[in-house]
Amino acid sequence: MDMETENWAGTAMRPVGLIIRQKDPNNLEMPFDQLGDFITPSELFYIRSHFPTPELDPGAYRLSIGGAVRNELSLRYADIRAMPSRTCVATLECAGNSRVFLVPPEPGAQWELGAVGNAEWTGVPLFVLLEHAGLADDVCDLVLEGADRGVPKEEPKPPGPISYARSIPRTRAMEPDVLIAYQMNGQDLTPDHGYPLRAIVPGHYGMASVKWLTHIVAATQPFQGYWQTSDYGYWDDSEGTPVRRPLAEMKLKSQIARPRVYERLEPGRPYTIFGAAWAGVTDVIEIWISLDGGSSWVQGEFLDPISRHAWRRWKYDWITPAQPGRYTLLARARGADQRAQPDGHNANFGSYVIDHPLPIEVFVAAP
Amino acid sequence: MDMETENWAGTAMRPVGLIIRQKDPNNLEMPFDQLGDFITPSELFYIRSHFPTPELDPGAYRLSIGGAVRNELSLRYADIRAMPSRTCVATLECAGNSRVFLVPPEPGAQWELGAVGNAEWTGVPLFVLLEHAGLADDVCDLVLEGADRGVPKEEPKPPGPISYARSIPRTRAMEPDVLIAYQMNGQDLTPDHGYPLRAIVPGHYGMASVKWLTHIVAATQPFQGYWQTSDYGYWDDSEGTPVRRPLAEMKLKSQIARPRVYERLEPGRPYTIFGAAWAGVTDVIEIWISLDGGSSWVQGEFLDPISRHAWRRWKYDWITPAQPGRYTLLARARGADQRAQPDGHNANFGSYVIDHPLPIEVFVAAP
Numbered sequence: 001m002d003m004e005t006e007n008w009a010g011t012a013m014r015p016v017g018l019i020i021r022q023k024d025p026n027n028l029e030m031p032f033d034q035l036g037d038f039i040t041p042s043e044l045f046y047i048r049s050h051f052p053t054p055e056l057d058p059g060a061y062r063l064s065i066g067g068a069v070r071n072e073l074s075l076r077y078a079d080i081r082a083m084p085s086r087t088c089v090a091t092l093e094c095a096g097n098s099r100v101f102l103v104p105p106e107p108g109a110q111w112e113l114g115a116v117g118n119a120e121w122t123g124v125p126l127f128v129l130l131e132h133a134g135l136a137d138d139v140c141d142l143v144l145e146g147a148d149r150g151v152p153k154e155e156p157k158p159p160g161p162i163s164y165a166r167s168i169p170r171t172r173a174m175e176p177d178v179l180i181a182y183q184m185n186g187q188d189l190t191p192d193h194g195y196p197l198r199a200i201v202p203g204h205y206g207m208a209s210v211k212w213l214t215h216i217v218a219a220t221q222p223f224q225g226y227w228q229t230s231d232y233g234y235w236d237d238s239e240g241t242p243v244r245r246p247l248a249e250m251k252l253k254s255q256i257a258r259p260r261v262y263e264r265l266e267p268g269r270p271y272t273i274f275g276a277a278w279a280g281v282t283d284v285i286e287i288w289i290s291l292d293g294g295s296s297w298v299q300g301e302f303l304d305p306i307s308r309h310a311w312r313r314w315k316y317d318w319i320t321p322a323q324p325g326r327y328t329l330l331a332r333a334r335g336a337d338q339r340a341q342p343d344g345h346n347a348n349f350g351s352y353v354i355d356h357p358l359p360i361e362v363f364v365a366a367p
Numbered sequence: 368m369d370m371e372t373e374n375w376a377g378t379a380m381r382p383v384g385l386i387i388r389q390k391d392p393n394n395l396e397m398p399f400d401q402l403g404d405f406i407t408p409s410e411l412f413y414i415r416s417h418f419p420t421p422e423l424d425p426g427a428y429r430l431s432i433g434g435a436v437r438n439e440l441s442l443r444y445a446d447i448r449a450m451p452s453r454t455c456v457a458t459l460e461c462a463g464n465s466r467v468f469l470v471p472p473e474p475g476a477q478w479e480l481g482a483v484g485n486a487e488w489t490g491v492p493l494f495v496l497l498e499h500a501g502l503a504d505d506v507c508d509l510v511l512e513g514a515d516r517g518v519p520k521e522e523p524k525p526p527g528p529i530s531y532a533r534s535i536p537r538t539r540a541m542e543p544d545v546l547i548a549y550q551m552n553g554q555d556l557t558p559d560h561g562y563p564l565r566a567i568v569p570g571h572y573g574m575a576s577v578k579w580l581t582h583i584v585a586a587t588q589p590f591q592g593y594w595q596t597s598d599y600g601y602w603d604d605s606e607g608t609p610v611r612r613p614l615a616e617m618k619l620k621s622q623i624a625r626p627r628v629y630e631r632l633e634p635g636r637p638y639t640i641f642g643a644a645w646a647g648v649t650d651v652i653e654i655w656i657s658l659d660g661g662s663s664w665v666q667g668e669f670l671d672p673i674s675r676h677a678w679r680r681w682k683y684d685w686i687t688p689a690q691p692g693r694y695t696l697l698a699r700a701r702g703a704d705q706r707a708q709p710d711g712h713n714a715n716f717g718s719y720v721i722d723h724p725l726p727i728e729v730f731v732a733a734p
Contacts (some may be wrong), residue, residue, distance in 0.1 A: 020628055
């Protein structure tokens, strides 16, 4: 069987572990050339940790819901497992995914393409819990806090250890697809992925899907925590003087999974370029590929239907050039809002939101 | 065919590109789980660049040999190609390979396992050129300078751009295995690997094998350049007050190629652990594997004979535990000098010489 023409999807590639980007806490990415099925196997799903993984006993575990609520709740793991559940497929991308492509380099884990994955999540819709608790009328933000804790590094930084926490707006929190999840791809969460419970906020960068979730706090003012301001924030200059805002929804993005950077391809042969595209607030409706570093573009085809908040895998059947040499491939998606990925990185996002077409240099050479 | 029992060597795994650790200048590593044959295919060989790759015209190219010599030489590429050549196999390891395993992290490219490779190099022995030039009696160091140039980053740093340069002692330079090489694995060097000419200093960390070599300077004092002192240096405290010395020969080291970190293995099944071991100043004669994080050790077997300055691949046929869980694998080599790899990293080496057994955590789980 011809590997080059069979490489686009569904090949029986076994999971082969992860790439270390930071050790202790573990920050590991998927070798993105291993992209296969629509659903990313759990063992290939990227691991993003701010602090050492907390070891939580499901018997002693409690999820508290407090703040501006009528009924404070303290839920056991078993309580959550006993409630009606919902399952959804959502792509999670780390806001710093593809950071290694930034020139000059930006601080932080030098993620390449693999800090993104698409999984099936099962849990209790957050709005159900919030209705039990009874939100006060003036609640605007729901703060999600995890059991992971430590001293963060970005400036300005707090004076001592803090727990990882992010908020989402009340309107988003009340939508039925936001989950307090206990399963990933039909199996209980592993410690690295947030056991026993984590939030899943489809469409948002991964930082919103707080792992090892222990506290939900209903807030009547927008939350101004460290990971909402110092880190995972950006400068919004759309109205003149730049103001600091929290990152939220994933931007439209596409990535080439195969070939991988510096892969060597035979000249004049069929090769199926294969990748995925996703977006937080629109649907991906077109995928364009450049085989010449951006001078010209051809359209690829999708392998998956539109499914809000899940990626769409795509392919393009290429005949490699007869002329040996170095070629730069790019992919650029277009959304239902008629916007395409931008030409370059927006510096207002600092070391985050690397959503421009990412160059994949390959060599065409005789074997 | 059973992948788990067939994975140890010689499987028909095709090259699948490199992992980006830094972009521009390119610092790319081999996915080390792709280790296969004794010789690393050129397209899988790691690329370590300090500055952008110089584009050198072989027609205009000159290699000058000067300093304390009787006859200054200016050699054309064609001159070198016309001379009698020698071929040797040598493992090159970047002195910062495995840096991502250091906790807390050290600055620099966060190499995992793939900044090492074993290739066949062809060129003219350096001593032949030095005999043509006629070294003065008091020459002690040969400075090798490349065409790559820029402003380096480590402190203390020079006031402006400098060319990459490293020296080797005269005694080492006169040994017949030190090459001015123009071929790698039987093909002309690619631009990333030093075209048209590079040094190959077998047994030394990769920094000594200067790429894009343009100048050789015979020095009568030990060379104190930036990459000999600020960078690629260490603190030698063997005689009391620490003194700064240049890194030189590779330390004894072994690495596990398969399984990869976080690979998932089936319980109670054969799995062949596979890796490589090398050393700069001794021969690797034993390889020991721990399957329990270092509590106990079993002996592996070598797949390659001893060949000075080339790595030896090794394997260990494991029956994975029946008990699912997380297991930490380690490899530790022993040399003909009866020394084994150290327990941990020696802080005197800063961000270099990561030569202790490197933990590979895997999960044993039912499919």
